Amino acid sequence: MFQTFDVTARPEQGPPRLAALRAEMARHGLDGFMVPRADAHQGEYVAERDARLAWLTGFTGSAGFCAALREVAGVFIDGRYRTQVKAQVADVYSPVPWPDRQLPGWLKEHLPQGGKVGFDPWLHTISEVERWGKALADTGIEMVRTPNLVDAIWADQPPPPAAPIKAHPLEFAGESSADKIARLARGLTTAGQTSAVLTQPDSIMWLLNIRGSDIARNPLALGFAILHANGRVDLFMGRDRLVDLADHLGADVAVFDTNEFGAALQPLSGWVRLDPATAPQAVADALEGRWVAGDDPCALPKARKNDAEIEGAAQAHLRDGAAMVELLAWLDAQPAGNLTEIDVVTRLELCRRRDNALQDISFDTISGTGPNGAIMHYRVTEETDARLEEGHLLVLDSGGQYLDGTTDITRTVAIGAPGSEECAAFTRVLKGMIAMSMLHWPAGLAGRDIECIGRAPLWAAGQDFNHGLGHGVGAYLSVHEGPQRLSRASTIPLEQGMILSNEPGYYREGAFGIRIENLLVVQPLGDLPGADPERSFLQWQTLTFVPIDRRLIVVEMLSADERAWLNAYHAEVREKIGPRVGKDAKLWLDAAAAPL
Structure with missing residues (x-):
């Protein structure tokens, strides 16, 4: 707690x-x-x-x-x-x-x-x-x-977190920590490096198949680690917190208190790898020139989800989708003006907590109606809690941390009859989301090379949004995970197994906000008539299955291909989620996901 x-x-x-x-x-x-x-x-x-x-x-x-x-x-x-x-x-x-x-x-x-x-x-x-x-x-x-x-x-500064640390089951991790350590240690040897300093908690969690709760909404334990090329790991996270994990960690992982980390840097010899983008300057100072710049060795392997992690994510999204449908069906039955933003947050968390695999929500739910929806990372408080009034839009961005996967979904919902300006903007956002979902692209491209696809419909109308099109997502880890992103700044090539969000939006300050978000996983493109056999192509596999509000769609703005994609998506939502929800939610779902 x-x-x-x-x-x-x-x-x-x-x-x-x-x-x-x-x-x-x-x-x-x-x-x-x-x-x-x-x-x-x-x-x-x-x-x-x-x-x-x-x-x-x-x-x-x-x-x-x-x-x-x-x-x-x-x-x-x-x-x-x-x-x-x-x-x-x-x-x-x-x-x-x-x-x-x-x-x-x-x-x-x-x-x-x-x-x-x-x-x-x-x-x-x-x-x-x-x-x-x-x-x-x-x-x-x-x-x-x-x-x-x-x-x-800061006289009353809180103490450091010291929550218990748990083993992450192999059935969800898909690879033992011993195999991960051996694989990455070989990479250090090949690079002529004797060790690598790990400073990012999600890298350490992934490498050692452990999870913590030091950070709200994130299954992380704070600490540091040194991965040695001989296959040993020094873990600085508190002996008392890890005393029950000796068998899980194995003989090649030595455990120390966090305050011993600085002194452990002094005797390191040879070339020590540091990631300049994430390692503190204090670590470089302690190594006094005995370090070489290199990426965190865990970053890309962690981003490339294995089969067990992808299957876990898929199953988590189906259960999460059922919780979302239960919430949306309930929400649609409430008269305009009857609910506040906090009411929606409370009800949604209740729907998610019916799943025993849920460990926590994956971030503080964004529930913003009217002008609050235009605040991209809005967090409702008692002071800002607004009623869902007739004609408003509700931006609902939320997710869950399940033992088998991490979810993140945004839906924009009409409260009563939406205005024509809102519907036109929503449809442009939807067109961008569909365009990215349908995309095939040559292997080797990075997020910066393709993210404009999701913005093009908004650009055509002289509109844009001030956040990236998408971010990486962990496997029961951080809901925002690097290094992959759908961003103008991202140079990391997209690879098979990477999970990213696809979330175009539009925000009119003081009036309304719109965002639609699904999670997608990168997969090889299958057989395609006429495809060049000498080139490798990639495509997206959708993980998120929740209806998109048809009341906000200007159907005439969609092309035939876009309509076909949306109808096929909604058919899949009905098929996958329908059997998982109650009778009333099922009736709502059949109508909400009906063909255009």
Whole structure:
């Protein structure tokens, strides 16, 4: 069970907390201090102890940072959070559009020659610190390694998480941890490296077939590991937490307390692999030049799901789809104005928890109606809880963490009779989702090469959205998993077994939001008449089976192929989900998934 702490600053707490930080900066002779969202593991989600950005500023988004200077404090946020940040931070903080504005340029604008900005080297990656150094060269501005100044002023900072750690069954993992270790160790030997430092918890969970609960909604245990080329692993996660897993981990895994990790870096010899994009600068400092840059050795193997993981994901999605249909049938029977956003969240979680395999929801459910739906990562609170009024849209983005798989689904639902503008925008989003779902592409292409397919119908109308088209998803791991993405920035080729989301959207600030999301798995393209036999092609296999709201579709905007795809999809939804739901939900499903 999680012990909950109040770690997010309310607007009135922002000024005194910033003043306390500035006093600590002055005590250290600094002109500024960096407060990132990230922890030492660079995950999207952080434990309450590590929620320093939220504690200081009130901003709770999953990405961003604060650069607190003596006269100005910038909160850097990307396009997903430009609406949210305005409502969360006090006026002593200035929102900065990022990555449009980069930190070095902003510092040069606000700091004098010779300014010193402190940072905790455990919370910033090697790549990040290197970029700062290059961009600030010859400016006189210095980035200085310091203890964490927020920790120094956070009197009631929560303790580190220490929840139990469990073995992940082989029937769901599909490969033993011993086989994974041996396979990756051979790769280190081939590369001439003696070891690799693992700093991302999901990599360690995958490698050792273990799961934890240190991070809400994510089955992760926080810690570090060193994978040696001789096939041994040093695991830094707390001896007392792993005492019951000795047989599962085996003789080749040595267990240590987390605070022993720094000292264990000192005696490492030969070339040690670090991933500059995720490893803390403090690790590179400890190795004193004895490291070589390389990708996390677990990242791609983890992303390429094996047959057991894909089958587990498929089965989890069928049960999850049944829960969603039960919820949507119930929702459709309620009069407009009768429910609030929280009512929907509560009911949906109840529907999911009827499945004994559910361990948790996979993230805090997004239930946003009307203007709240335009906030891409909206989280409903008692203060913002809105009624589902006639003519509004409801964006419902949710998922479950099941022992056999992780789900993530978004449906946009009409409350009463939708407007023509909303229906036109919804249909464009749907056309983009269908276009990506139908796509065949040559092997070797990355997310950046194909993600525009899902945006093209919106672009044709002069519209777009400020988030990626899709993200990777773990196998009973993080709902947002790299390195694969459907994003303009992603250069990772898509490979067989990778699971990604397909989620185009459209958001009209102050009015409404739209998003449709299915999860897909990459598979080889089967026999296709006329296909070039010398080329390898890939395609998507859909995992998510839940109806798409037909009331929001302008049928005349769909091509014959798009109609055929949607009708075939809905037929599959009826076939797969119909036997799994109750009588009333089945009647609703037959109507909701009827052919166009």
